[in-house]
Amino acid sequence: MTVDLKLTGGRVHLPGGPAQVDVGVRDGRIVAIGTVGDAGETVDCTGLDVLPGVIDSQVHFREPGLEAKEDLESGSRAAVLGGVTAVFEMPNTKPNTDSAEAIEDKLARAKGRMWCDHAFYVGATNHNAAALAELERLPGTAGVKIFMGASTGDLLVSDDANLARVLASGHRRVAIHAEDEDRMNARADARVAGDPSSHPVWRDDESAILATRRILRLAREAKRRIHVLHVTTPAELELLGQHKDIATCEVTPQHLTLAGEDAYPRLGTYAQMNPPIRSGAHRDGLWEWLRQGVPDVLGSDHAPHTREEKAREYPASPSGMPGVQTLLPLMLNHVAEGRLTLQRLIDLTSAGPHRIFGIAGKGRVAVGYDADFTVVDLKARWTIKDEWLASRCGWSPFTGMTLTGKPLGTIIRGNRVMWDGQLAEAAIGAPVRFESVDFG
Numbered sequence: 001m002t003v004d005l006k007l008t009g010g011r012v013h014l015p016g017g018p019a020q021v022d023v024g025v026r027d028g029r030i031v032a033i034g035t036v037g038d039a040g041e042t043v044d045c046t047g048l049d050v051l052p053g054v055i056d057s058q059v060h061f062r063e064p065g066l067e068a069k070e071d072l073e074s075g076s077r078a079a080v081l082g083g084v085t086a087v088f089e090m091p092n093t094k095p096n097t098d099s100a101e102a103i104e105d106k107l108a109r110a111k112g113r114m115w116c117d118h119a120f121y122v123g124a125t126n127h128n129a130a131a132l133a134e135l136e137r138l139p140g141t142a143g144v145k146i147f148m149g150a151s152t153g154d155l156l157v158s159d160d161a162n163l164a165r166v167l168a169s170g171h172r173r174v175a176i177h178a179e180d181e182d183r184m185n186a187r188a189d190a191r192v193a194g195d196p197s198s199h200p201v202w203r204d205d206e207s208a209i210l211a212t213r214r215i216l217r218l219a220r221e222a223k224r225r226i227h228v229l230h231v232t233t234p235a236e237l238e239l240l241g242q243h244k245d246i247a248t249c250e251v252t253p254q255h256l257t258l259a260g261e262d263a264y265p266r267l268g269t270y271a272q273m274n275p276p277i278r279s280g281a282h283r284d285g286l287w288e289w290l291r292q293g294v295p296d297v298l299g300s301d302h303a304p305h306t307r308e309e310k311a312r313e314y315p316a317s318p319s320g321m322p323g324v325q326t327l328l329p330l331m332l333n334h335v336a337e338g339r340l341t342l343q344r345l346i347d348l349t350s351a352g353p354h355r356i357f358g359i360a361g362k363g364r365v366a367v368g369y370d371a372d373f374t375v376v377d378l379k380a381r382w383t384i385k386d387e388w389l390a391s392r393c394g395w396s397p398f399t400g401m402t403l404t405g406k407p408l409g410t411i412i413r414g415n416r417v418m419w420d421g422q423l424a425e426a427a428i429g430a431p432v433r434f435e436s437v438d439f440g
Contacts, residue, residue: 003036023371030368032367033367048408055084057353058229059301069393070391072110073115075089077427078325082327086116091122099135115423115427119140125157130169132170141434143174144170156181172225173226175227183204184202197260225247225248230255231250237251237289249295253331301320305320330403332404336403359433374410375407375411386399
């Protein structure tokens with residue numbers, strides 16, 4: 001069999017486990033696993049691990065309207081440099097991504113500019129609930145996103161009546177930012193000027209668990225599947241573990257890596273995000289529930305702001321930090337330090353997103369699937385430096401951190417988009433396909 005591309009010499013992570021096999025690719029899809037014959041291009045992966053392409057199902061690339069922070073080109077360039085092959089991008093842009101026209105505009109902006117494959121969430125509002133059943137089925141749409149608590153931008157659906165209307169409109173899994181707006185408004189005085197460590201005091205555990213309880217109840221009443229984003233408290237994961245028939249959930253590398261006792265004194269407002277970085281005890285609790293198998297995916301919640309914006313005195317400073325480029329490196333380091341297995345990391349970054357979002361043709365190394373691969377060197381010892389970062393914001397809370405494990409190659413539909421830090425000549429990202437949209 002003659003193929004366009006052959007990966008040889010590496011340890012390939014198949015659905016049944018790792019194996020020393022070749023992988024053959026033709027027309028952007030995997031056509032052979034095992035012994036592969038002649039190839040137009042051969043990639044030597046000796047000493048490397050070939051993972052299914054990493055999917056980051058929560059990024060904010062800020063275009064249109066906020067391009068000083070990031071745009072679709074720079075954000076997706078950061079993604080592939082970090083080993084990410086596909087992203088789901090969020091709707092809190094200017095204008096909001098809350099209509100068919102806005103989705104079409106983003107898809108047009110992405111064509112020829114985005115380095116990785118992509119899909120865009122449509123934002124729920126109090127005014128577009130009736131249209132969401134149609135909007136969620138547009139090609140290139142990742143589904144519906146609800147902000148129960150205000151964050152960057154003005155997308156917000158905070159009351160039960162409108163939340164119920166949104167959940168009643170459509171069938172696909174709905175992504176949820178679960179913080180209780182009323183409680184946060186009532187606790188605004190808990191913010192201390194100039195002290196970002198008061199951020200998790202204001203947006204406290206109770207604001208998170210209240211919102212999560214409410215959305216679980218409403219989702220069950222509506223018989224609608226939900227996906228709770230960036231969970232930060234062990235109590236939420238314990239609760240979500242009791243509702244796996246209807247709810248999936250996400251944790252982020254930031255909340256698994258940073259602890260407030262160190263992060264706020266060291267990073268100040270650069271550690272500020274929503275929901276907040278909490279205590280070391282919270283972080284340890286997230287790891288315990290991760291070991292129990294409750295979180296379904298890892299998302300970066302990549303949400304950049306400029307240094308000038310972050311330099312404002314708290315609470316005038318905006319919440320959010322970049323993360324798409326560091327998602328995989330941070331988690332490979334956690335693998336190296338024994339906090340989770342590589343198999344579990346693969347499930348959280350490829351098989352998990354495939355399973356819960358109904359992604360067509362991505363998420364595993366198997367014949368017939370898209371030829372998306374993330375090639376990593378598990379033994380590489382290296383330090384994150386600003387010059388490696390591609391995000392337009394130009395900073396990371398993890399700069400200076402020394403890690404073990406590094407993304408070496410990003411291959412998307414058989415195209416070597418990044419190899420050893422070097423990008424291809426052109427961006428070839430395309431819309432992600434979904435079983436419930438593209439195939440009825």
